[in-house]
Amino acid sequence: MASASILLWLLIAICVSGQTTTINAFVKLECKTDNVGKYGHQSMLNCGIITSKEAKDATVKMVIWKKDGVLLLGFTEPSYNKTPRFSFTESWKKNMNVSLLIANTSVADKGVYTCEVLTDRSGGSTSTNLYVAARYSQPTILSTPVDVSPKSQVTLTCSSEGGYPMGRLGWLFGPTRKEIRSNETEANVTQNGLFHLSSKLNVPPEENASDYTCVVFNATGGEDGNATLLSPKKSPSLGKPKQSTDLVTKIMAPLVVLGALIVGLLLWKRISKGCFQGFRRYRKTEDAEPGNPEEQVTFGSQCEENS
The missing domain is CATH 2.60.40.10 (Immunoglobulins)
Structure with a gap:
């Protein structure tokens, strides 16, 4: 029918x-x-x-x-x-x-x-x-490795998903946001027909990874979002954070040594005077019976007694 x-x-x-x-x-x-x-x-x-x-x-x-x-x-x-x-x-x-x-x-x-x-x-x-049309998600950046040694190369991986039609990822450098050399964008179609985009960028050891920004562009060339690697995630060898840490270390080290010397001198002075807190001494009480002396235990400071 x-x-x-x-x-x-x-x-x-x-x-x-x-x-x-x-x-x-x-x-x-x-x-x-x-x-x-x-x-x-x-x-x-x-x-x-x-x-x-x-x-x-x-x-x-x-x-x-x-x-x-x-x-x-x-x-x-x-x-x-x-x-x-x-x-x-x-x-x-x-x-x-x-x-x-x-x-x-x-x-x-x-x-x-x-x-x-x-x-x-x-x-x-x-x-x-x-x-x-579907708007792409805010891009995310991962660093490989996360913690790097001095003069090591960092690889940044940017990804964004949920957009349609197919867009692209771009990398910008510095405050002027100048787009650097063209990096290929890998695009994969998800089950619902939308696109997942990813792009990798190798950062030379002498450059700062946090100076790079990843931007996701939609099919018409408009910007759907951008992301920058946070400073704590980058290598200690990539600039200012390492210099700040070295400066703090240089200032604190002498202060720690000076403090230890002062504490040592104070202890030596008290020991030379025979001052020991919690010194135990014994004496007989005046009303103790003959043959059965009563001992009274007292606590005090030997340096007080000597003084």
Whole structure:
């Protein structure tokens, strides 16, 4: 039953296309030539029926939307035939707006769509394009190795994903953000049709890795995001952080030695005076019985006793 219904729709569409390739002056179908849909969001293909004064009371009998010959959405008074995610924008019976809405736009939705209409005056068809775009994620940079020894080479790896159409990664140097030599961008298509981009850059030992910025450019050349390697991640041999550490070490080392000498001198002075805290001595109490002396244990400081 379902296949018979679809066949009927296709037969009607063929008839309309064959009879009204060119719409007469009374009724005209106008569609926006190019439309851009955002991945994961709702997209709209703009189409409307334009009528002359003589045909302002025209009645729509049929509207069909197809892509690659497959029926997506159709109306033949009084029934609808549609597939999931595709719908009309509004009640076109009032304003002749037959635009197509696509929910949760995917990469597979890009391409050429055909709209066909039939009124009680005339009919016709026209095509419109849908382009799908997705913004790339903020790029990330990894350093290999993370901790490097002096005069060693660092390899920076930049990556970004989730974009469409295919973009590229670029490397900028210094505060002027001058793009350096061209580095190849490796692009891989993910399961959902989006792109994953990656690029590697070898930083010479005498240069600072944090002076390089990775930028992800979309298909139109616009910048979707950028990233710079944080200073703590870079090699100690790549500039200022190592100099700062050496300066602190040079200042602290003499202070530690001086402090140790002062503590040693104070201890030697107390030892030379015979001062020992917690010195234990014993003495007999005056009221102790003969033959059974009572010993009293006291604690004090020998240096206090000598003084």
